[in-house]
Amino acid sequence: MPTKYKLEYIWLDGYTPVPNMRGKSRLASERPKSVEDLPEWGFDGSSTRQAEGHSSDCVLKPVALYPDLARDDKSYIVLCEVMLPDGTPHPTNYRATIMDEPDTWFGLEQEYFLYKDGRPLGWPTDGFPAPQGDYYCGVGYQNVSDVGREIVEKHLDLCIAAGINHEGINAEVAKGQWEYQVFAKGSKNCADGIWVARYLLSRLCEKYGITVQLHCKPFQGDWNGSGMHCNFSTKYMREVGGKEYFLKLMDAFEKNIDEHIAAYGPDNHLRLTGLHETQSIDKFSWGVADRGASIRVPHSFVKGDKYQGYLEDRRPNSAGDPYQICSRVLKTIAEVPTK
Structure with a gap:
């Protein structure tokens, strides 16, 4: 049986005034070394107040990777931004648009x-x-x-x-x-x-x-x-x-x-x-x-x-x-x- 790695993709949904955290697991055959090794994924935005049912696809863009030892040493948490299918940030994706400064x-x-x-x-x-x-x-x-x-x-x-x-x-x-x-x-x-x-x-x-x-x-x-x-x-x-x-x-x-x-x-x-x-x-x-x-x-x-x-x-x-x-x-x- 080949080794499998568990990747828990997590993101913030569209609920207001406080978003909820959502997550689902993806299995991979290779251990990720960095966030660049992780593919984008998708989810049904109509179930998270982030899309209408007639066009429900939303995209998960990995932005940070964390070991997840609550599961085992082959598991990771993948923090994601939510993107629209055209590649632009979803309106609920505050992370993509906030002011940032590494020296602060x-x-x-x-x-x-x-x-x-x-x-x-x-x-x-x-x-x-x-x-x-x-x-x-x-x-x-x-x-x-x-x-x-x-x-x-x-x-x-x-x-x-x-x-x-x-x-x-x-x-x-x-x-x-x-x-x-x-x-x-x-x-x-x-x-x-x-x-x-x-x-x-x-x-x-x-x-x-x-x-x-x-x-x-x-x-x-x-x-x-x-x-x-x-x-x-x-x-x-x-x-x-x-x-x-x-x-x-x-x-x-x-x-x-x-x-x-x-x-x-x-x-x-x-x-x-x-x-x-x-x-x-x-x-x-x-x-x-x-x-x-x-x-x-x-x-x-x-x-x-x-x-x-x-x-x-x-x-x-x-x-x-x-x-x-x-x-x-x-x-x-x-x-x-x-x-």
Whole structure:
């Protein structure tokens, strides 16, 4: 029996405001060495809100390749862009059209809830758990439930094996809430890593009968929502910086507040209330080590009055499209001259 390699082609569908991940397996007789070795493939777009039934063919164009050790050492995940039959990007293909710059570095902090039977993992069937306080970076069954840590540890190992540059993981402020951080150079690289990490987590959770909840505010009241804080730095910010440039950059972010909120994920008005470590959705502020600011400035950035390094936009939410989030940040940065 000849050796077969399993290639899981994954893509984003046409659902709004948040696309779903789709995937199907292709078998190959040779091990792919790079994304260039992979052929284009197709799917029925009428089943994913990406085509009409009378002309349903859509094209999958491979753009990134990841080892898939959740299956075996002969398996790969193939991240794809969706194309029209004429070779142009599908209207739902944001990756093909976003602003990208390899010298701009991004770190995205993906928060999420694990859900079991319609409730966050570890919550009682009726009512609520103990108030927030002990859960953040918590230890013990009473704080992280029975399988929460097992899932996030397995997910971390799968992502590392896939070559996704994870920077860390932790339990978050609300019970059943977790976070992982991905760092990469360039919008596409970082966003690719987040989408593939989301895919791996959802597929892993199938084995446990658990759902990954990405909504930014699944429970109203005195409970934290979920963000996807966007840490970013350009080569100029890292190597030159300066207070004058920084203040002009903050002016540009304030001027574009509506554009940023539109790109930062749905239902953010439920999360950005001015409570639970957020700034109100209709306001813009920055502050040193201020978790309630729109943009948090690390102490290291202002040390020695250099205003040099990276910044953290705390407004993007957990269900946002990382392609659009990173691209919007780049567009605002591009408005501010460096000379």
